[in-house]
Amino acid sequence: xxxxxxxxxxxxIISGLIVAIFPLVNVLLVVLIGVYLERKVSAHxxxxxxxxxxxxxxxxxxxxxxVKLLQKxxxxxxxxxxxxxxxxxxxxxxxxxxxxAAIPFSSKxxxxxxxxxxxxxxxxxxxxxxxxxxxxxxxxxxxxxLGAMRSAAQIISYEIPTALVIxxxxxxxxxxxxxxxxxxxxxxxxxxxILGGAGFGLAKFLLIPFMxxxxxxxxxxTLAETxxxxxxxxxxxxxxxxxxxxxYCGMKYAMFMLSEYGNMFAVSAIVSILFFGxxxxxxxxxxxxxxxxxxxxxEQAFWFLLKGWFFIFVQMWLRWTxxxxxxxxxxxxxxxxxxxxxxxxxxxxxxxxxx
Amino acid sequence: xxxxxxxxxxxxxxxxxxxxxxxxxxxxxxxxxxYPDERLKLPERERNRLYVNMDDCIGCDxxxxxxxxxxxxxxxxxxxxxxxxxxxxxxxxxxxxxxxxNIDFAKCCYCQLCVFPCPTExxxxxxxxxxxxxxxxxxxxxxxxxTEEEAAQKKVNYEKLQAEKEAQKAAAAAKPKTEPPSHxxxx
Numbered sequence: 001x002x003x004x005x006x007x008x009x010x011x012x013i014i015s016g017l018i019v020a021i022f023p024l025v026n027v028l029l030v031v032l033i034g035v036y037l038e039r040k041v042s043a044h045x046x047x048x049x050x051x052x053x054x055x056x057x058x059x060x061x062x063x064x065x066x067v068k069l070l071q072k073x074x075x076x077x078x079x080x081x082x083x084x085x086x087x088x089x090x091x092x093x094x095x096x097x098x099x100x101a102a103i104p105f106s107s108k109x110x111x112x113x114x115x116x117x118x119x120x121x122x123x124x125x126x127x128x129x130x131x132x133x134x135x136x137x138x139x140x141x142x143x144x145x146l147g148a149m150r151s152a153a154q155i156i157s158y159e160i161p162t163a164l165v166i167x168x169x170x171x172x173x174x175x176x177x178x179x180x181x182x183x184x185x186x187x188x189x190x191x192x193x194i195l196g197g198a199g200f201g202l203a204k205f206l207l208i209p210f211m212x213x214x215x216x217x218x219x220x221x222t223l224a225e226t227x228x229x230x231x232x233x234x235x236x237x238x239x240x241x242x243x244x245x246x247x248y249c250g251m252k253y254a255m256f257m258l259s260e261y262g263n264m265f266a267v268s269a270i271v272s273i274l275f276f277g278x279x280x281x282x283x284x285x286x287x288x289x290x291x292x293x294x295x296x297x298x299e300q301a302f303w304f305l306l307k308g309w310f311f312i313f314v315q316m317w318l319r320w321t322x323x324x325x326x327x328x329x330x331x332x333x334x335x336x337x338x339x340x341x342x343x344x345x346x347x348x349x350x351x352x353x354x355x
Numbered sequence: 356x357x358x359x360x361x362x363x364x365x366x367x368x369x370x371x372x373x374x375x376x377x378x379x380x381x382x383x384x385x386x387x388x389x390y391p392d393e394r395l396k397l398p399e400r401e402r403n404r405l406y407v408n409m410d411d412c413i414g415c416d417x418x419x420x421x422x423x424x425x426x427x428x429x430x431x432x433x434x435x436x437x438x439x440x441x442x443x444x445x446x447x448x449x450x451x452x453x454x455x456x457n458i459d460f461a462k463c464c465y466c467q468l469c470v471f472p473c474p475t476e477x478x479x480x481x482x483x484x485x486x487x488x489x490x491x492x493x494x495x496x497x498x499x500x501x502t503e504e505e506a507a508q509k510k511v512n513y514e515k516l517q518a519e520k521e522a523q524k525a526a527a528a529a530k531p532k533t534e535p536p537s538h539x540x541x542x
Contacts, residue, residue, distance in 0.1 A: 045377045049387040216367065321373040337363060
């Protein structure tokens with residue numbers, strides 16, 4: 001995509017900006033639709049209706065909320081560390097947004113086709129921890145600090161099972177590039193990694209149960225990395241007011257929400273690339289059957305967004321199903337269950353992929 | 356080891372059970388009532404804002420005395436002979452001008468105790484319950500139909516009558532002192 005715009009405009013900066021704008025628009029849309037969906041899903045799961053009065057079925061609610069947040073006075077207590085306090089919301093969003101650079105929305109729509117895509121995504125998501133700690137510590141508030149500490153402990157712990165599962169997929173596919181990973185799971189849904197990847201043979205069928213285990217592990221741990229319920233102890237509103245962003249208000253607060261929802265989609269996208277074929281359609285392409293090949297990238301983008309949204313929905317579904325974990329439970333889930341399983345899974349997948 | 360695996364299975368299984376429950380609820384119709392647009396039917400004997408039908412009020416002050424929080428203020432002025440105040444709907448003759456009939460709904464506890472003693476059934480509960488105000492003073496409802504000038508007029512009239520009566524009484528009291536000696540004379 002970058003190459004296309006580079007050929008079109010002949011300017012590095014302009015083409016780079018155009019390529020960067022697409023994921024930004026996507027993040028903003030994810031937030032707009034995501035928050036609305038969150039409220040609606042939560043409401044209907046509790047037999048309520050959710051926002052109904054702004055626009056048709058409350059569709060304009062988020063715009064109203066956003067305008068309200070824009071109008072808010074920017075209040076900061078005098079005891080905050082001003083520099084860190086102001087830079088934290090920007091950094092947290094940068095961390096969430098940077099991951100989008102490597103995510104392939106379709107075969108043509110990818111910010112940067114770097115070879116170490118998945119590695120890069122893991123690396124930049126580490127930036128979120130730094131900025132969360134920054135936010136919590138600089139706010140000079142007990143709740144913020146507690147939330148930030150919990151968040152750091154949680155995200156760092158859960159990065160291990162995530163990385164282990166990603167490693168097993170990397171072993172299977174032999175590539176770190178997210179684009180290539182999606183390409184490998186081409187054409188139909190039985191070629192997806194969750195069903196053993198492309199190619200027929202004994203290995204494919206042997207892999208299926210371990211892939212399912214891997215999927216469950218990575219889904220749980222990414223849920224924890226995005227600080228979503230049941231792993232939302234960093235921002236547990238019943239104990240810590242709002243955790244690390246207790247002291248923030250107005251647009252700075254909105255930045256944290258923005259990055260949370262941006263992260264949600266990024267994580268869902270990663271899960272769908274690793275296990276559910278990324279942008280690949282499960283039933284073949286309309287463009288191929290109708291022989292209109294320019295349609296294929298659009299179809300791919302559609303399937304990609306659909307998968308991403310599906311996993312976001314599952315995240316919300318889990319949020320309104322499960323109560324919050326205690327800190328010790330959280331740690332034991334990670335260290336006593338997910339990591340051993342991930343290790344065993346890694347070894348078995350390694351052996352099978354050698355077959 | 357067995358317990359460990361069982362724990363894992365239990366964890367996943369119970370989460371899935373919970374998820375089916377919440378998923379089913381996604382399709383259960385909401386119980387929400389969109390309040391200002393649709394309303395619950397009020398119960399038969401609901402107690403809300405009071406209303407006073409001043410055409411029927413005879414100014415007997417019984418409701419005010421029944422009120423446990425003294426939120427009803429009534430002032431009356433006796434009518435002057437010759438004034439026609441009309442009758443209530445059940446045929447009673449009115450004899451008092453009600454110059455003031457204030458109910459302070461900020462104080463009112465909606466106990467309905469004022470409704471029962473009313474001899475003409477002119478004070479009763481309505482079904483209005485949305486009457487919030489930004490200022491407390493606005494919650495004092497004035498039911499008296501007379502304007503302030505009229506009320507003042509009635510008061511003046513009554514005082515005049517009183518004064519006349521006083522004068523007559525005084526005159527009557529003054530007369531016997533001077534007259535008694537003449538009586539025996541006439542006899």
